[in-house]
Amino acid sequence: MTGQRLPSAAMSTNQAPDGPRRSTVRSLLRLWPYARVARWRIAGSVAAALTASVSVLAVPVVLRRIVDGPIADHDMAALWPLAGLLLLLGLAEAGLFGVRRVVVARPLARVEAAMRGDLYAKLQRLPVSFHDRWPSGQLLSRATSDMFTMRLFLAFPLVFLIVNCTVFLVGTGLMFTLDWRLALIALIPMGPLTWLTHHFEQRYSGAARRAQDQNGDLATVVEESVLGIRILKAFGRHRTMAERFAEQSRSLRETELGKAGMLANLWAVIVGLPELALGAALALGAVLVAHDEMSAGTLVAFLSTALALRWPVESLGWLVAYANEAATATDRFYEVMDEPEPADTGQDGPGPADGERGIRLSGVRFRYPDAPADSPDLLCGIDLHVRPGETMALVGATGSGKTTLTALLPRLYEATGGTVALDGRDIRTIPRAELRELVAVAFEEPTLFSASVAENVLMGAPAAGPDRLAAALDTAQADFVDRLPAGTATQVGEQGLSLSGGQRQRLALARAVVGDPRFLVLDDPLSALDVHTEALVEQALRRVLDGTTALVVAHRPSTVMLADRVAVLHEGRIAAVGTHHELLQSSAVYRELMTGEAAPVPEGISTR
Amino acid sequence: MSTTAVDAAEELAEELPAPAEDEDIPVPAGAARRLLGELLGPHRGRIALAMLVILVQQAALQTGPLLVAFAMDRGIPALRDHDSGPLIAVIAAYLGCAALSTVLQRAFIRFSARINQDVLLDLRGRIFRHAQRLSLDFHERYTSGRIISRATSDVDALRELLAEGLQELLSVVLSVFWISLVLMVMDWRLGLLSLLSFLPMYLSIRSFRRRSQRVYRRSRTAVAAVIVRFTETMNGIRPVQAFRRERANDEAFGTVNHQYAGTTADGLLEMARYVTTSRAIANVWITGVVVAGALLVADGSVELGVLTAFVLYLRRLYEPLDQLAMFLNSYQSAAAALEKIAGLLAHEPSVPEPADPAPLPEHPVKGRTVSFDGVRFAYRTGKEVLPRFDLVLPAGRTTAVVGATGAGKSTLAKLLARFYDPTDGRVALDGVDLRELSGEELRRNIVMVTQESFLFSGTVAENIAIGRPGATREEVEQAARDIGAYDFVAALPEGFDTDVRKRGGRISAGQRQLVAFARALLADPAVLILDEATSSLDVPGEQAVQRAMRTVLAGRTAVVIAHRLSTVEIADRVLVMDQGRIVEDGRPADLIGGRGRFADLHRTWRDSLV
Numbered sequence A: 001m002t003g004q005r006l007p008s009a010a011m012s013t014n015q016a017p018d019g020p021r022r023s024t025v026r027s028l029l030r031l032w033p034y035a036r037v038a039r040w041r042i043a044g045s046v047a048a049a050l051t052a053s054v055s056v057l058a059v060p061v062v063l064r065r066i067v068d069g070p071i072a073d074h075d076m077a078a079l080w081p082l083a084g085l086l087l088l089l090g091l092a093e094a095g096l097f098g099v100r101r102v103v104v105a106r107p108l109a110r111v112e113a114a115m116r117g118d119l120y121a122k123l124q125r126l127p128v129s130f131h132d133r134w135p136s137g138q139l140l141s142r143a144t145s146d147m148f149t150m151r152l153f154l155a156f157p158l159v160f161l162i163v164n165c166t167v168f169l170v171g172t173g174l175m176f177t178l179d180w181r182l183a184l185i186a187l188i189p190m191g192p193l194t195w196l197t198h199h200f201e202q203r204y205s206g207a208a209r210r211a212q213d214q215n216g217d218l219a220t221v222v223e224e225s226v227l228g229i230r231i232l233k234a235f236g237r238h239r240t241m242a243e244r245f246a247e248q249s250r251s252l253r254e255t256e257l258g259k260a261g262m263l264a265n266l267w268a269v270i271v272g273l274p275e276l277a278l279g280a281a282l283a284l285g286a287v288l289v290a291h292d293e294m295s296a297g298t299l300v301a302f303l304s305t306a307l308a309l310r311w312p313v314e315s316l317g318w319l320v321a322y323a324n325e326a327a328t329a330t331d332r333f334y335e336v337m338d339e340p341e342p343a344d345t346g347q348d349g350p351g352p353a354d355g356e357r358g359i360r361l362s363g364v365r366f367r368y369p370d371a372p373a374d375s376p377d378l379l380c381g382i383d384l385h386v387r388p389g390e391t392m393a394l395v396g397a398t399g400s401g402k403t404t405l406t407a408l409l410p411r412l413y414e415a416t417g418g419t420v421a422l423d424g425r426d427i428r429t430i431p432r433a434e435l436r437e438l439v440a441v442a443f444e445e446p447t448l449f450s451a452s453v454a455e456n457v458l459m460g461a462p463a464a465g466p467d468r469l470a471a472a473l474d475t476a477q478a479d480f481v482d483r484l485p486a487g488t489a490t491q492v493g494e495q496g497l498s499l500s501g502g503q504r505q506r507l508a509l510a511r512a513v514v515g516d517p518r519f520l521v522l523d524d525p526l527s528a529l530d531v532h533t534e535a536l537v538e539q540a541l542r543r544v545l546d547g548t549t550a551l552v553v554a555h556r557p558s559t560v561m562l563a564d565r566v567a568v569l570h571e572g573r574i575a576a577v578g579t580h581h582e583l584l585q586s587s588a589v590y591r592e593l594m595t596g597e598a599a600p601v602p603e604g605i606s607t608r
Numbered sequence B: 001m002s003t004t005a006v007d008a009a010e011e012l013a014e015e016l017p018a019p020a021e022d023e024d025i026p027v028p029a030g031a032a033r034r035l036l037g038e039l040l041g042p043h044r045g046r047i048a049l050a051m052l053v054i055l056v057q058q059a060a061l062q063t064g065p066l067l068v069a070f071a072m073d074r075g076i077p078a079l080r081d082h083d084s085g086p087l088i089a090v091i092a093a094y095l096g097c098a099a100l101s102t103v104l105q106r107a108f109i110r111f112s113a114r115i116n117q118d119v120l121l122d123l124r125g126r127i128f129r130h131a132q133r134l135s136l137d138f139h140e141r142y143t144s145g146r147i148i149s150r151a152t153s154d155v156d157a158l159r160e161l162l163a164e165g166l167q168e169l170l171s172v173v174l175s176v177f178w179i180s181l182v183l184m185v186m187d188w189r190l191g192l193l194s195l196l197s198f199l200p201m202y203l204s205i206r207s208f209r210r211r212s213q214r215v216y217r218r219s220r221t222a223v224a225a226v227i228v229r230f231t232e233t234m235n236g237i238r239p240v241q242a243f244r245r246e247r248a249n250d251e252a253f254g255t256v257n258h259q260y261a262g263t264t265a266d267g268l269l270e271m272a273r274y275v276t277t278s279r280a281i282a283n284v285w286i287t288g289v290v291v292a293g294a295l296l297v298a299d300g301s302v303e304l305g306v307l308t309a310f311v312l313y314l315r316r317l318y319e320p321l322d323q324l325a326m327f328l329n330s331y332q333s334a335a336a337a338l339e340k341i342a343g344l345l346a347h348e349p350s351v352p353e354p355a356d357p358a359p360l361p362e363h364p365v366k367g368r369t370v371s372f373d374g375v376r377f378a379y380r381t382g383k384e385v386l387p388r389f390d391l392v393l394p395a396g397r398t399t400a401v402v403g404a405t406g407a408g409k410s411t412l413a414k415l416l417a418r419f420y421d422p423t424d425g426r427v428a429l430d431g432v433d434l435r436e437l438s439g440e441e442l443r444r445n446i447v448m449v450t451q452e453s454f455l456f457s458g459t460v461a462e463n464i465a466i467g468r469p470g471a472t473r474e475e476v477e478q479a480a481r482d483i484g485a486y487d488f489v490a491a492l493p494e495g496f497d498t499d500v501r502k503r504g505g506r507i508s509a510g511q512r513q514l515v516a517f518a519r520a521l522l523a524d525p526a527v528l529i530l531d532e533a534t535s536s537l538d539v540p541g542e543q544a545v546q547r548a549m550r551t552v553l554a555g556r557t558a559v560v561i562a563h564r565l566s567t568v569e570i571a572d573r574v575l576v577m578d579q580g581r582i583v584e585d586g587r588p589a590d591l592i593g594g595r596g597r598f599a600d601l602h603r604t605w606r607d608s609l610v
Ligand SMILES: Nc1ncnc2c1ncn2[C@@H]1O[C@H](COP(=O)(O)OP(=O)(O)OP(=O)(O)O)[C@@H](O)[C@H]1O
Pocket: A132, A368, A370, A371, A378, A396, A397, A398, A399, A400, A401, A402, A403, A404, A405, A444, B505, B506, B507, B508, B509, B510, B511, B536, B538
């Protein structure tokens, strides 16, 4: 393979339903917790639809009366009450049709919203490692089209499944009272239909699921192509991307066509078989009438009842299809909802147990969940103590695990071994919200949100006032904000991309310091700044860092200058700790990282 | 979510103004219909065929009651006279019709699915390609979430329409037409009376369309707002969690979510209203016709069998009412969606490709000369970022651009890469205005490594190969080797075939920069622009890249933007920018020796080194 195409959408392994498929009914039952609030409304809707259908079934009876009575007898006086009854039935039916929809409209819209809200809330609280794993379009499609499918199921197919079955039973009963022989004939096709439907259902749900997954993949491609638009433009690769999109849309098309084919077959049988039976019934009926064993009116009533039952039977096809789609949508929804949310084992901690303050990492180990089994841990036994009020620089080669290490402090990832303690409290005992209030982070990629400058910065401390905002911006030397069109109220655009790289980074820095956190983690916070601005930021930061315990990832000597001491991360361990000058003397690794000059090789250190 | 929270959020959602109309260019009236026409146009023949199929199918289906009437009026009397011929014929015809309608129905489903899917494929492709064609300044305003919602949820709305709609509409129209015809033939007086019902029906349809159009427009905007919020949160999950935004986000999402739910419910209620009125009209009419028919039978001008069949047909005439309602409903929803899509498609790229591109002069050397002639630039939203300037970058030279953050370095680079067109003046490559170059020619010659190193999900090799899609695996690996990325890539679990996941999240920031760099090398352009391409690398890594650059950049025209002035040492020339102006311009050694800003910058930087 020669990389002829753009990266293919990563279909993560966790989507394919593994093991035996959950049955449609069992999947659908899982909608209950959400549908519960609307249960009476749904019941009302069913009742209205049922009553309407019964009134529809009553119509032929009335018609028969009219035909056999007033018309046959030329008795116009008797016509009026029956016509009145017919009108009444018609109006009742219309009213009930309306009621059926009205009672569920708002409740079901709310059910959908509640599910979507819960999914969103859940996703926000699932660990970063979950988000690493899942393509974004798969999440989005669960929140949009799947929700829609599930709501629609509760509104129509569910109601009709109940109603149509009932109508069918009642209608069949009615047919039996009219003439049991004809009724039996009309019933014959039910056996094969049931079997076929079952068979269909099994195959269809597989295809429905595939289509939903492919829809999600399409969303992923669209999202990536828009977020990566600069790269695609820079390399003029939009055609390649469009081809990849087209390829995926084509496979979705194939799946959809497959679904349509199955549905067409089922439909043909479902429509055809009853018609055959009806033809037979007509023949027999005609013979019976001819031999005066049955009245013409009865035959008319029987046939119109049978015709009225055609829809309940025919509808079975799409009802089953729809139920399947809703079931797979529900499965997809619960795949996310079933994901265990990391337990917040926060007990209100016992305070500094051993009296030691600052940040203490002891024997911390970490490996990414998807690391190959035979690879060593990325972090294998980190021991580090950052004293209270101290600023510690963390230095290490590209890809050595600095960012990973900093992500452990606010528990964006969970250490796989060892303990991290803040002021003597194991972070696993601190409630997450509190922990994240204690630890503020400036990430290496300054992710901003499409909101105003002020909102972006104050994310770090929602309660802070304008003076704190000003102070934070001041610390980050973000005086450029004053020159923006609307000052701190300027919208920064999606991901802050209407700002320059350095401007974004400074806002991210301001966001980290605005809350005046006890512990501060800065991941390469000055990489996008010019040397002058860098010096100014450092000066200002030093004042802030004075009372704060901080861990600062650094690549350059200039950033290291911020720190009181430096820790060198090498091969998953802290190889050395000391001041900048001490380490330059004592640590060959450090010297190489800072100067680029290869070490005089006493310990056989390989470069990067 | 507790009910009270839902109620509160819903109240809040209702208090808020309706989601603003979010297209910034007005969508011309009828744009949705025109787009639908364009989409369906190429399939005209097949749609006609589908119509034919469903026509025959309906005919077969609707003959049923006629045959029943025939059996009653002729078959039974004949049987009484011991003549079973007519009845047998009728039954045979009935079964034949049933079989025919079944086969045709099946054919129609398959056939129309094919048409639908082709239309959707076309529409998706159009949206996608158009979004790709649009310029950066558009994307900066429109946001990714809204494009996603156009390409997914809005397309879904059309899918709903096509999936059932074509069949619904056709069978409604045809069966109404057919049954009307039969009714008229059976008895024109009763027929005329029945058809009179179309007038009130039409009025109720018109009112429904008007009202639901408004609702669905709001609904499309609301769902886009949901998607925008959703994607932005998921894309920024780390800061969201680190800054404890979960609750605030839940609330903000709740607002748009309930706004959307509100419009959904409004749509359903409009539909309920319509269904009720139309059904009431239908049933009143049936009663009327029965009474009138009874009177006609009474005075002997209509046969009993005819009235029976008539009433059966009449009920069938109104049977598709529900289908019509569904169709109208999906049509309104799809129309609103198509309107949004048409709005997106109506945006013209502000950086268009030329209609007839100019060729670049052939050249023995690799590099090309870049010139900015009287260029001035302001972002759409902001003040002037680059005041008028002239600049020539001779072929084969490496120019470093330095200056304070926000000075306009990246802007200059983006003009050169034609991400934007200058507000005034022109940027030219070998004397040819960039606006006159075809997109392909432009990208073969000018490539930029942007300040944000974005990787796509997919393997490392695939990401590097974006630079040159035809590249062999060896070339890809060589590019990685050239800038010192080979070792780390080889050490990944599956080497070059390791999936880096969305946005390259599986590798470190420095590693992403290396991959992005390798990508540009592979592209092998005449003009290479590096915007802070090494800012996240460690010092040894950066030095390795610099060593590589000496050979890699040889012969090319290069623009290197960097805050770490070590990069500058490989440059032939340095431009110092300040607030959009080029304030110093010269050879590095000269500038360092002088007393200007660069000398100052350089000194500060020197001091910062060990
Ligand atoms: N989400 C992830 N899943 C799997 N592996 C990862 C993930 N993130 C990082 N890695 C791997 O872990 C290693 C350390 O990554 P990390 O981002 O911590 O490096 P770093 O020290 O911050 O590097 P840099 O200086 O480039 O930022 C890298 O080799 C990377 O490939």
